[in-house]
Amino acid sequence: MTEVALVQKLREGESFALIGKRLERLDALGKVLGLPLYTSDIAPRGALKVKVVRSTIPHALIKRIDIEPAKKVPGVLAVLTASDIPGINEAYALLPDRPLLATTKVRCQGEALAIIAAQDSEAAEEAADKVSVEYDRLPAVTSPVEAMKPDAVRVHESGNVARYLRVRKGDVNEGFRQADVIIENTYETQFQDPTALEPEVGMAWIEKDGSVTCVGSMQTPYYVQTGVAKVLGVSPDKVRVIQATTGGAFGPKSDEMPVDTCAMSALVAQKTGRPAILAYSRHESMIAHTKRHPFVITLKTGAKNDGRLTASEALVVSDTGAYASLGPLVIIRACFHATGPYVIPHVKTDAYCMYTNNTMAGSFRGFGSPQVHFAAECQMDELAKKLDMDPLDLRMKNILRPGTLTATSQLVDEACGLEECARRATEAANWHTKRREFARDRGTFRRGIGIALMYHGNSLGPEGNDYAYVHVVIKPDARVVVRTALTEYGTGAISGLAQITAETLGLPIDLFELDRPDTASCQESGPTVASRVIVIGGRAAQIAAQKLRDKILSVGADLLHCEASSLTIKTGLVGHLQDARRTITFQKVVEECYKRHVSLTETGYYIAPKCDFEPETSQGTTYHQYTYGAVVAEVQVDTELGIVKPLKITVAYDVGRAINPLSLEGQIEGATIQALGYGLMEQLIHVDGIVANPTLGDYYIPTSLDIPDMQTIIVEYPGAVGPFGAKAMGEPPVDLPAAALANAVANATGSRVFELPLTAERVLFAIRKHQ
Amino acid sequence: MRFNVNGKDHALVVESTDRLLDVLRDRLNLKGVKEGCGTGDCGTCTVIMDGGLVNSCLMLAVQAGGRKIITIEGIGTRERPHPIQKTIMKYNAAQCGFCIPAMVLAGKNLLDHNPTPSENEIKQAISGVLCRCTGYYKLIEAIDEAAKELSGAKA
Numbered sequence: 001m002t003e004v005a006l007v008q009k010l011r012e013g014e015s016f017a018l019i020g021k022r023l024e025r026l027d028a029l030g031k032v033l034g035l036p037l038y039t040s041d042i043a044p045r046g047a048l049k050v051k052v053v054r055s056t057i058p059h060a061l062i063k064r065i066d067i068e069p070a071k072k073v074p075g076v077l078a079v080l081t082a083s084d085i086p087g088i089n090e091a092y093a094l095l096p097d098r099p100l101l102a103t104t105k106v107r108c109q110g111e112a113l114a115i116i117a118a119q120d121s122e123a124a125e126e127a128a129d130k131v132s133v134e135y136d137r138l139p140a141v142t143s144p145v146e147a148m149k150p151d152a153v154r155v156h157e158s159g160n161v162a163r164y165l166r167v168r169k170g171d172v173n174e175g176f177r178q179a180d181v182i183i184e185n186t187y188e189t190q191f192q193d194p195t196a197l198e199p200e201v202g203m204a205w206i207e208k209d210g211s212v213t214c215v216g217s218m219q220t221p222y223y224v225q226t227g228v229a230k231v232l233g234v235s236p237d238k239v240r241v242i243q244a245t246t247g248g249a250f251g252p253k254s255d256e257m258p259v260d261t262c263a264m265s266a267l268v269a270q271k272t273g274r275p276a277i278l279a280y281s282r283h284e285s286m287i288a289h290t291k292r293h294p295f296v297i298t299l300k301t302g303a304k305n306d307g308r309l310t311a312s313e314a315l316v317v318s319d320t321g322a323y324a325s326l327g328p329l330v331i332i333r334a335c336f337h338a339t340g341p342y343v344i345p346h347v348k349t350d351a352y353c354m355y356t357n358n359t360m361a362g363s364f365r366g367f368g369s370p371q372v373h374f375a376a377e378c379q380m381d382e383l384a385k386k387l388d389m390d391p392l393d394l395r396m397k398n399i400l401r402p403g404t405l406t407a408t409s410q411l412v413d414e415a416c417g418l419e420e421c422a423r424r425a426t427e428a429a430n431w432h433t434k435r436r437e438f439a440r441d442r443g444t445f446r447r448g449i450g451i452a453l454m455y456h457g458n459s460l461g462p463e464g465n466d467y468a469y470v471h472v473v474i475k476p477d478a479r480v481v482v483r484t485a486l487t488e489y490g491t492g493a494i495s496g497l498a499q500i501t502a503e504t505l506g507l508p509i510d511l512f513e514l515d516r517p518d519t520a521s522c523q524e525s526g527p528t529v530a531s532r533v534i535v536i537g538g539r540a541a542q543i544a545a546q547k548l549r550d551k552i553l554s555v556g557a558d559l560l561h562c563e564a565s566s567l568t569i570k571t572g573l574v575g576h577l578q579d580a581r582r583t584i585t586f587q588k589v590v591e592e593c594y595k596r597h598v599s600l601t602e603t604g605y606y607i608a609p610k611c612d613f614e615p616e617t618s619q620g621t622t623y624h625q626y627t628y629g630a631v632v633a634e635v636q637v638d639t640e641l642g643i644v645k646p647l648k649i650t651v652a653y654d655v656g657r658a659i660n661p662l663s664l665e666g667q668i669e670g671a672t673i674q675a676l677g678y679g680l681m682e683q684l685i686h687v688d689g690i691v692a693n694p695t696l697g698d699y700y701i702p703t704s705l706d707i708p709d710m711q712t713i714i715v716e717y718p719g720a721v722g723p724f725g726a727k728a729m730g731e732p733p734v735d736l737p738a739a740a741l742a743n744a745v746a747n748a749t750g751s752r753v754f755e756l757p758l759t760a761e762r763v764l765f766a767i768r769k770h771q
Numbered sequence: 772m773r774f775n776v777n778g779k780d781h782a783l784v785v786e787s788t789d790r791l792l793d794v795l796r797d798r799l800n801l802k803g804v805k806e807g808c809g810t811g812d813c814g815t816c817t818v819i820m821d822g823g824l825v826n827s828c829l830m831l832a833v834q835a836g837g838r839k840i841i842t843i844e845g846i847g848t849r850e851r852p853h854p855i856q857k858t859i860m861k862y863n864a865a866q867c868g869f870c871i872p873a874m875v876l877a878g879k880n881l882l883d884h885n886p887t888p889s890e891n892e893i894k895q896a897i898s899g900v901l902c903r904c905t906g907y908y909k910l911i912e913a914i915d916e917a918a919k920e921l922s923g924a925k926a
């Protein structure tokens with residue numbers, strides 16, 4: 001069936017057996033019993049404990065690393081430095097800028113210098129303390145804006161710009177000439193720590209044939225395989241990587257850290273012949289792993305008196321820290337979404353991903369989108385204030401609708417539910433009534449209500465080849481195994497693949513099992529990032545399932561003496577569409593397939609079409625499908641202390657098609673609260689390049705006592721790419737809450753905070769400044 | 772030291788510096804007890820000791836001498852999960868699963884002491900355990916429904 005026909009069918013209310021049903025995840029029982037084995041739970045007895053010696057200053061030449069005293073600590077089996085690496089000393093995600101172990105220079109705090117392997121953690125800690133490093137300090141640059149200056153300290157020889165790109169649409173000067181009102185503001189965002197509750201951990205041992213097996217907490221096993229093989233100097237087929245149950249990821253576990261933990265463990269295993277495990281402490285994790293990029297965004301916006309936008313000029317600068325990690329891709333998404341989801345005829349955006357001597361930023365749920373949506377949505381409210389318009393009315397005048405053009409001149413297709421999201425979220429939140437009611441608050445406690453709208457290009461788009469392989473095996477007992485190198489790390493998306501497979505095959509979900517991602521049994525399937533498991537992996541699962549369905553129907557047709565085209569599979573029975581008496585169990589057909597040596601193992605492969613846009617102006621198709629959404633936040637502000645209390649968050653998302661609404665709500669709620677933390681409390685503070693609060697006692701993430709009332713509304717405008725019209729939903733709900741909260745605070749106090757998070761100090765300072 | 776874990780008496784020789792967390796995980800192989808920070812901030816190492824919640828990363832094993840400890844391994848089975856475990860499944864409130872052992876214990880301990888908790892009391896009871904996946908909503912709903920089931924069954 002063509003996509004158009006499929007979408008048509010969905011619109012006509014085609015009913016599904018499983019799609020859209022609130023199903024339990026396949027891994028639920030094990031998880032509630034505490035049974036899943038995370039990496040540390042399966043470390044063999046006698047595994048050596050690995051400890052990393054890290055740089056304590058942000059920028060310096062390394063004069064000498066003295067490991068001799070560390071070697072003498074009882075229980076220490078090996079102390080390794082860069083010279084002990086048999087392969088290539090590189091561990092980078094994208095640009096060749098990062099060694100696994102530093103040799104001549106450190107460029108940030110937390111850079112690995114040496115590896116200790118010991119019998120127990122105590123000996124490893126003691127030895128790590130005994131490694132002495134002599135540095136020649138260098139001046140450090142710790143602001144991305146400072147890093148842009150021509151005379152700035154150079155972090156790398158090649159200069160401080162890791163990536164530059166731009167959008168040029170129309171003539172921005174002409175757009176500003178047409179404007180009746182122009183405003184310009186600068187917005188700043190912070191480092192956010194992902195805080196997966198399981199810190200990074202990797203383990204390795206040497207097999208009898210000399211090959212290496214790595215087990216770890218990770219998103220993308222094949223990235224780890226490539227990285228470990230390079231460091232060991234062996235071919236990738238000598239490295240087997242298995243993803244253990246992974247205790248949260250949120251992006252960074254697709255970047256460098258799983259490579260670091262597995263490669264360092266593997267180096268130790270190779271040197272000592274013993275299994276080795278490297279488990280980061282929380283403190284170490286918060287310094288070493290990648291975080292959400294801080295951004296500095298200057299927006300200049302022009303509009304007519306009636307609110308129609310005429311021009312947007314943006315300077316978007318991200319701080320990727322000392323190593324690029326995924327920063328050069330994060331900046332693409334940020335650049336393309338910098339205007340927010342609005343029709344603007346004249347757009348000029350310049351986006352820079354900058355190196356600094358701060359710790360490394362990289363992938364994090366949202367991938368550049370929360371930062372630019374914070375700026376764009378605050379800017380819309382500032383514009384509304386200037387025009388004396390309701391912020392909702394201003395937005396509705398300008399939002400993307402089918403038939404309009406995005407900032408990259410991409411034609412918005414029919415699968416755009418932005419208007420409905422905005423309407424339904426504001427109706428549910430009682431927008432107009434509350435705007436009036438809250439405006440009457442007097443005294444210390446003032447309430448406010450704010451809105452933010454978003455669009456989110458789905459999957460990788462311009463960020464890489466967007467493909468997936470999914471293997472489906474029907475076993476002789478008619479149970480079905482779904483196996484892929486795409487990984488489960490909490491989202492439930494892999495259970496979603498089983499659901500899509502079950503729907504296509506016409507089988508009940510309780511026949512399904514999930515296999516562990518393992519490079520020995522799963523084909524390379526691209527990274528598990530960009531909310532792409534359902535959208536891209538789901539298509540591959542459909543394809544694998546369809547191949548198996550054809551085989552089952554063909555053998556079933558033989559057994560029932562009819563044409564395969566006259567048969568269907570429903571709830572585990574293979575039956576004739578017209579003649580109910582001609583029915584046979586799925587199990588019987590499977591048995592027959594095995595008798596006839598018809599293979600019931602199939603692989604589905606799907607690759608999304610390439611995105612096509614002009615590189616100089618970024619005009620064209622930047623993504624093939626978009627998720628849309630609206631968030632309304634209500635807050636109460638203590639205007640004497642500046643403390644913000646969130647009261648309610650109402651969200652509406654155009655998800656295309658809810659595959660499993662229960663899991664979908666879980667993603668939306670979890671992302672909303674992660675973003676509430678981003679908006680109100682989370683900030684990994686760097687002071688001159690040194691992380692000031694790398695503990696969960698000093699870096700606060702929301703607890704159960706911090707969450708406001710929440711209402712979720714699902715809107716479905718089936719997209720052209722995802723299975724059954726599904727759109728990406730793992731990340732998009734993290735884009736808006738901070739912006740909506742900032743607008744609610746501004747509504748409550750009459751004063752704008754231009755930085756995240758909205759700490760009491762900042763809110764109070766803004767109020768005082770305003771008075 | 773002697774102590775009772777999940778209804779079973781144990782006599783172990785431990786170092787005076789051994790953390791309760793490590794003894795439970797490494798000596799008794801109770802891997803459902805997790806370590807997320809080692810500083811008492813995340814709560815994933817929570818166990819029930821004599822009817823109260825403790826962070827097993829902050830306790831020395833010897834401090835648990837003579838006490839009764841319950842870990843996730845002592846709650847429910849594949850065949851008969853505890854009502855909280857059933858409702859957490861029903862709401863898909865276990866995502867990455869790393870905090871879930873502690874959440875189940877915090878929820879059970881609440882219901883042991885207060886069979887009809889308010890929403891606020893549930894929030895208070897689990898506030899010592901961080902969850903980064905769910906935003907807590909589905910966990911709170913799950914505990915609330917389990918409370919209703921349990922108190923309904925008794926009534």
